[in-house]
Amino acid sequence: MTRLLRHDAGIALSRRSFFVSTLAASVVFGFGRAVAGEGGSQPAAPAQLAPRLTGFEPTIWFRIDQGGLIWINIAKAEMGQHIGTALARILADELEADWDAVRLVSVDTDPKWGPMVTGASTSVWQTYPVFSRAGAAGRIALIEAGAALLGVSSSACVARKGRVEAGSRSIGYGEIVQRGDLARRFSADELTALAIKTPDKWTLIGRSVDALDIPGKTRGEAIYGIDAEVDGMVYARPKLPPTRYGSTVLSIDDTAARSVKGYLRSIALEDPSGTVPGWVMVIAKTYPAAIRATELVQVTWRSGETAAVSDQDLRDHAHALIADRSAGATLDTGGGDVEAAYAKATTRVEATYTTAGVLHFQLEPVNALAFQKDGVFEIHTGNQAQSFILAVLAKALQVPPEKIVMRTYLIGGGFGRRLNGDYCVPAALTAKALQGPVKMVLTREDDSLLDSIRSPTVQTLRLGFDAGRTPVAMDHAAVAGWPVLAMVPQGLLKGTNGVLYDPYSISGADHWYDVGVQRVRAINNDLAQKSFRPGWLRAVAPGWTNWALECFMDEAAHRIGQDPLAFRLARLTGRGINAGSAPNAVGGAHRQANVLRRVAERAGWGRALPTGSGLGLASSFGQERDMPTWCACAAEVAVDQATGVVTVRKLWVEIDAGAIINPDGARAQAEGAVLWGLSMALYEGTDFANGRVRDTNLDSYTPLRISDVPTLEIAFVESTEAPMGLGEPPTTVIAPAIGNAIFAATGLRLRHLPIRPVDVLDARAKASAAAATTP
Structure with missing residues (x-):
């Protein structure tokens, strides 16, 4: 059974400047009638993937479908902090959306999102001016199109809770998308000049509303990186070298491991990026078999220079x-x-x-599923900084960054650990070596030894x-x-x-x-x-x-x-x-x-x-x-x-x-x-x-x-x-x-x-x- 979130592959983003500025993310604000773009995964509720229907997509950051649902693209990692709810609220407030109609879409890597980094407490601070103006521009376009359908001037209309109202008459956003002329476009200068609400006009910001990611978690529908599966995949556990850097594999003896049912083989990784030097990956048909076999595989290393370092x-x-x-x-x-x-x-x-x-000890140990499909390496994992690790993956795999896509999943605790995506590299290298899908999950001990x-x-x-x-x-x-x-x-x-x-x-x-x-x-x-x-x-x-x-x-x-x-x-x-x-x-x-x-x-x-x-x-x-x-x-x-x-x-x-x-x-x-x-x-x-x-x-x-x-x-x-x-x-x-x-x-x-x-x-x-x- 395949349990991946199905969607089309995006395009990888090469690593950019360190933590982002608001300008870096405020790209592509063309407004007009649009066919819905490529969806992304929605780990919190995979049954609610954005449908591919004709809709109003005035900006890369959100789309309204013909049923009136508002799909907001979240390029930040969700790791228990409800960041999607916070960011969606900014846009929905300016859009005058009905909160019950809002849906979150956790997107995969693509250059159009700008740098993808969730850290340093920057998400709300960085996104607020971008999402505010995106919502304001969408509201203006909807009011103009709604006014035309109602046969009144736009000055006679207001937007409120997902509808455009003119006196006692009103029309919903979904109907406007179906029937209206949504051709309005905004230049970058016009967007910058848009007035956004003063705090006294906020209807969602600062108010208590339901967090949109909680229902999927409480119902057991949420998909984390550790849950990702694909047909035909094998499991891998690393045999870690005695030092983080500088160790070299001299020999591998897997004689004892061959007695483990499901054990396949052990391989020493060759890593051009230098991220995981001296790693040996133990491969098996099941994860329990990989765990047991790893304990039995005997590896001889030449240790790196820090083998005796103490506190x-x-x-x-x-x-x-x-x-x-x-x-x-x-x-x-x-x-x-x-x-x-x-x-x-x-x-x-x-x-x-x-x-x-200090160690991170996040509840979900680091993990990654990797495979190559149609010439593109797919990395399925929860990660806080896709923009940091994509270039490293490209170097490790010896492919251009555009030949790698990272699929987005919920994270069972990040705390900065997953700003370092080093754990994606061994999974990807093993998948390349085996020419098939490989899922690597670290044990708690492995996770601690590898911890950043x-x-x-x-x-x-x-x-x-x-x-x-x-x-x-x-x-x-x-x-x-x-x-x-x-x-x-x-x-x-x-x-x-x-x-x-x-x-x-x-x-x-x-x-x-x-x-x-x-x-x-x-x-x-x-x-x-x-x-x-x-x-x-x-x-x-x-x-x-x-x-x-x-x-x-x-x-x-x-x-x-x-x-x-x-x-x-x-x-x-x-x-x-x-x-x-x-x-x-x-x-x-x-x-x-x-x-x-x-x-x-x-x-x-x-x-x-x-x-x-x-x-x-x-x-x-x-x-x-x-x-x-x-x-x-x-x-x-x-x-x-x-x-x-x-x-x-x-x-x-x-x-x-x-x-x-x-x-x-x-x-x-x-x-x-x-x-x-x-x-x-x-x-x-x-x-x-x-x-x-x-x-x-x-x-x-x-x-x-x-x-x-x-x-x-x-x-x-x-x-x-x-x-x-x-x-x-x-x-x-x-x-x-x-x-x-x-x-x-x-x-x-x-x-x-x-x-x-x-x-x-x-x-x-x-x-x-x-x-x-x-x-």
Whole structure:
């Protein structure tokens, strides 16, 4: 039985610029009568594929059929965040659509969609201006055609809930499509000039409506990548080499594996792209047979140079890089000579913060089904960044990118892991070698070993004050493995010293505080880069830069004897480069100050707490300075003096993400981000031993459990400013708020994530030893 979503092949998109701009996606807005274009898959409800009927297709982004159904093309990955519902709501609001008539179409790769990337909390922010104007233009064309059918002027008509009305008379969109003259066309300039609704006119945006992808999931109709099947396919499981890079297969002995019923053969992959060097694929008729046979196949490798790398090696190398003041790219975020100003400071604060590597552990392990059909390689999988991996696939398969198409499926958890499509390469290479369809599914252990982990990091911060306790100079150096360097090196930027750097390894360090002259250094841990494939994980750099920055701000406040809230507010003046700008960062630092005040008030900042309990604060602007989502957190914790166990009693979170498009989705995103931040603060992390991550399953890798979830109180600032991203920013304020609360409760400053009970006990023992030796 074939369980693929059937539709015609699209054309592959070559990899383009790193994360997209709104202009890149705002292509092909020709308006006029059109025959319905090629449909795409709709993983949420495969029975509702867009029918091929004559209809109104004024733009590549949507089509209205003769029955009045509105098929909206979603070029973003659905991985549980209800992105289709949010984006469709933008277009449907301007179109004055009946929400019950809206359907989602998850499209396959095709150049007409522009870059296909779902990450960095950019989807709503990027798509809002495109879909708003697409909907507005469609509404205008429908009103004009509807008015002609009603025999009135278009000025006498309004559109409302899928109908064009003129007084007591009305006509539905479906009938207009059947009978009307929909010849109106809009130039690019006319589209840009179209006025879109003001927030007071919204009918769907910001309102509670049903998420369109949920019914298919709850009924078991949803199709994920792991569900894809095609007649005649075989299964493959990889036998992974001892190192991520540099290993070479010397010999394969499958004698024992031949006893497994259904085992077929084992092959060493030849990968021109260098994505999966040293891989051996074990092939069988069934997946259970592939699993069993892989355990029995014996492979001899010549290991790569990182076979002995440990966590300590990575940290030591990072410290050495920071000590070299010439290392890395320099980002001057506040003009002046930092070293000279710091040398003149009367009070200096310095600290080093570290984080462990973090695995993704998404529910659906990575998988891919690949085969060649009519000269085109089809890759069936869930993926967040088709535009990143298509060029890699082309190099691996030695075919032009237009000879590859990626079919779209629902994703059972992405979190940045599926921004790296490396798992598509071995499936495709095996399909090419066998000249038949191959489905590869990784086990949980395989998935962990192959994971594009969030890099372990080392950061050193320095802040100098003058005699009046005013900051005069700040220096922040961060060392990490760089995802952009590993996967899309054309996305590297150039620092002020001419050295290239990964913007997603340092964002968040370019904060909105006034600290005098300021310098930031982004330094690549080249040893980490060789040892594993650094990846994006929910919040990416702000997940570690804000951990260091906000704990360090707390340290600095206490060092000069100021209240941590008052210290932050005094720095968020909104002057100079921190003033903010339209359209995305209106209000600048003042909006960060606002969420801080609001969350502090809600948490009762300054109130007395029992012994062993503490309240901590942290704030952030979220993902990127040019698309800020302002967040603040107050955390109340209790620390057990005997065991070192930290119990988080309550988290208060305040978020200003501009206009909220999808309230239910926004809250779900915020809750998920907060809980992930808590998980990485206290529970979640791995280290390296012998060139690999130590933890490969959930017996030793211990993310947050339900029993550890505290009371959450999440609030959103009501706003009509431009809508920003929500998938990641709240993650970044949780760990520093908890770290600062632990200090308030115990006087112990913990500077490594995750903070486990043994870390608290070790810090207490060191503090006691230091006190005993102090005269």
